[in-house]
Amino acid sequence: MLRTRSRRTAAHTTRVPAHTTRLTPLAVAVAVAVLVVAALFGLLIGPGELAGNRVLAEILAQLTGGLSPLSEAEAAVVWQLRAPRVLLAALVGAALAGAGAAFQGVFRNPLADPYLLGAGAGAGMAVTALVVFAPAVTAWSLGPVGPLPLAAFAGALLGVGLSWMLGRSAGGAGTAGLLLAGVAVTAFLTAIQTFVQQLDTDTLQQVYTWTLGGLNITGWTDVWLALPYVAFAGIVLVASARLLDLLTLGDAEATSLGVRPGRIRLAVLSAASLATAAAVSVSGLIGFVGIVVPHLVRLLAGASYRVIVPLSLLGGSAFVIMADIVARTIMPGELPLGVVTAFAGAPFFALVLRTNRERLS
Amino acid sequence: MTATQAATALSLHDVSAGYGAEPVVTHVSLEARRGRWLAIVGPNGAGKSTVLKAVAGLVPRRGTVLLDGTDTGRLPRKDLARRIGYAPQNPALPERLTVTDYVLLGRAPHLGTLARESASDVSVVEDALTRLDLHELAGRRLGTLSGGEAQRAVLARVLVQRTPLLLLDEPTTGLDIGHAQTLLERLDQLRREDETTVVTTLHDLTIAAQYADELVLIDRGGVVAAGTPSQVLTTERLREHYAADVEVLTTAGGNPVVVPVRPAGTR
Numbered sequence: 001m002l003r004t005r006s007r008r009t010a011a012h013t014t015r016v017p018a019h020t021t022r023l024t025p026l027a028v029a030v031a032v033a034v035l036v037v038a039a040l041f042g043l044l045i046g047p048g049e050l051a052g053n054r055v056l057a058e059i060l061a062q063l064t065g066g067l068s069p070l071s072e073a074e075a076a077v078v079w080q081l082r083a084p085r086v087l088l089a090a091l092v093g094a095a096l097a098g099a100g101a102a103f104q105g106v107f108r109n110p111l112a113d114p115y116l117l118g119a120g121a122g123a124g125m126a127v128t129a130l131v132v133f134a135p136a137v138t139a140w141s142l143g144p145v146g147p148l149p150l151a152a153f154a155g156a157l158l159g160v161g162l163s164w165m166l167g168r169s170a171g172g173a174g175t176a177g178l179l180l181a182g183v184a185v186t187a188f189l190t191a192i193q194t195f196v197q198q199l200d201t202d203t204l205q206q207v208y209t210w211t212l213g214g215l216n217i218t219g220w221t222d223v224w225l226a227l228p229y230v231a232f233a234g235i236v237l238v239a240s241a242r243l244l245d246l247l248t249l250g251d252a253e254a255t256s257l258g259v260r261p262g263r264i265r266l267a268v269l270s271a272a273s274l275a276t277a278a279a280v281s282v283s284g285l286i287g288f289v290g291i292v293v294p295h296l297v298r299l300l301a302g303a304s305y306r307v308i309v310p311l312s313l314l315g316g317s318a319f320v321i322m323a324d325i326v327a328r329t330i331m332p333g334e335l336p337l338g339v340v341t342a343f344a345g346a347p348f349f350a351l352v353l354r355t356n357r358e359r360l361s
Numbered sequence: 362m363t364a365t366q367a368a369t370a371l372s373l374h375d376v377s378a379g380y381g382a383e384p385v386v387t388h389v390s391l392e393a394r395r396g397r398w399l400a401i402v403g404p405n406g407a408g409k410s411t412v413l414k415a416v417a418g419l420v421p422r423r424g425t426v427l428l429d430g431t432d433t434g435r436l437p438r439k440d441l442a443r444r445i446g447y448a449p450q451n452p453a454l455p456e457r458l459t460v461t462d463y464v465l466l467g468r469a470p471h472l473g474t475l476a477r478e479s480a481s482d483v484s485v486v487e488d489a490l491t492r493l494d495l496h497e498l499a500g501r502r503l504g505t506l507s508g509g510e511a512q513r514a515v516l517a518r519v520l521v522q523r524t525p526l527l528l529l530d531e532p533t534t535g536l537d538i539g540h541a542q543t544l545l546e547r548l549d550q551l552r553r554e555d556e557t558t559v560v561t562t563l564h565d566l567t568i569a570a571q572y573a574d575e576l577v578l579i580d581r582g583g584v585v586a587a588g589t590p591s592q593v594l595t596t597e598r599l600r601e602h603y604a605a606d607v608e609v610l611t612t613a614g615g616n617p618v619v620v621p622v623r624p625a626g627t628r
Contacts, residue, residue, distance in 0.1 A: 019459050019460070019461040019462075019499040019500035020459065020461045020465060021458070021459060021462050240475075242469075242472075242477070246469055248455040248458070249452070249453045249455070249466065250449075250452075250453040252414070252419050252447075253448075253449065253452060253453060255418075255419055256417050256418075256442060256445070256446075256447040257442050257466065257469040257470055258440075258441065258443070258470040259438070259439075259469060259474075298457070302457075303455060303457035303462075303502075304462050
């Protein structure tokens, strides 16, 4: 009996080596629990008279197939306003935090964020141009998708595409050229945006509001719009995590280990940029999520991308859901979501950095 | 088997390599025998590192590099990585990665693109950690290691590639004489146990003469001498190619020792 047990223990230790940074069931459980609690609060809390315990009863009724305790109008608040908003917040958070982690891995730079290659500036330029030059178009209904998200999505991809082409022609396959190209493209597209904006200051408010980010949606359309991109990117990034770890060794060593850094970068940046474009198109520019969440995960759970990527996806979701709760309840009307993520994220981040000082050094 | 009878493991024929229009090394031909230690020596900027990178396929090159008779230019990247282990002079050491995480990355050539490490990969890693006395440090972050410990971790990462050829660019960079000796002794032991062919660049000529079976002296991108340490390290040659005032002495054991001297009367 004893012998069997010790043999089993030995077999176990050879399968899962000690001292490797791997996703433990506990870490996943904690992240999922935080996400579920955040989502639950997202459904329970909101402006209006609807009491939390009645929403809870409604959720239980829906789960068990029981009788809904809510009126039709109240049920619509829960399932057509709050639920899609919570889900969209989750998707946007996962996209930005996952993309941020990926960008930091590819560029081996802790300050890299999803907007680094011009996704944000491209989207901003496209939205501004549309609002200023073709205000009539913004009211069009192109099937289920509005023109502004489409313009933002196209603009984001345009920005990243320009950076990629410029980086390839300037710096070859390395990351330095791409990084500088991203800076140049961002500056250029922002200049265009500002110029276009100055042509028509009447629309300043509309563009400004979009720039600060928000999830002011009704119904599920935006959720279905963003879901495929975020899901695709999430799968690609999680699958590429070991390759991202290899990239941290630098191109020469990664190449000597039989992988092709250029191809990994192309795959990872494409997936991350697609997710970023999807997030930008439905929520505008939400800063800080792509930096703060991956870094928190790094500090709390370890430095391997096999941990950072999946936990950033989950943590980003929870973070943006919670930030959005604050954004829609803290004052009458709404606070821009980007303001909340920065306002809440920065001090919290500073606190975690402080308590983990020795781990950083 | 004596040194002269060992089969050729690696041979370079007329290799030129480097970035840009002007190659850093030109028309280099050399051979390394199976299970032996070849040290590439030469003054700063001679092209020692570039020769290693050319063999590893990390810089554009012309000419032929044969590994056990196979033209490495025709091998897919991953096959090459199963045959050649390479460590640069200043390897990137992501400071928050644990030693085990880091060493495990060395198994990449044996894994499918999206695969995870199997139990056998893990046992290869544990074996390497044991052989290099890294077990106690397995959970430490790379950023907390001393210079000697870090170099051992790098060696372990290359070792788990399980390649018949190791290319190590200045493996003792930053180590004091004692730590350098310890590391080179370990490397020599691994070489003998696994019958691995080892090619290193080494800037310390006396050390190189003690550990390497053969030396290749490179200057201005070309081979200027090759052979046993006592054949290559002569006073005249070192004065010429290093522009240095040195004296080559010989120990009782027959090893050449390179001693710097100052002209008489300057002190």
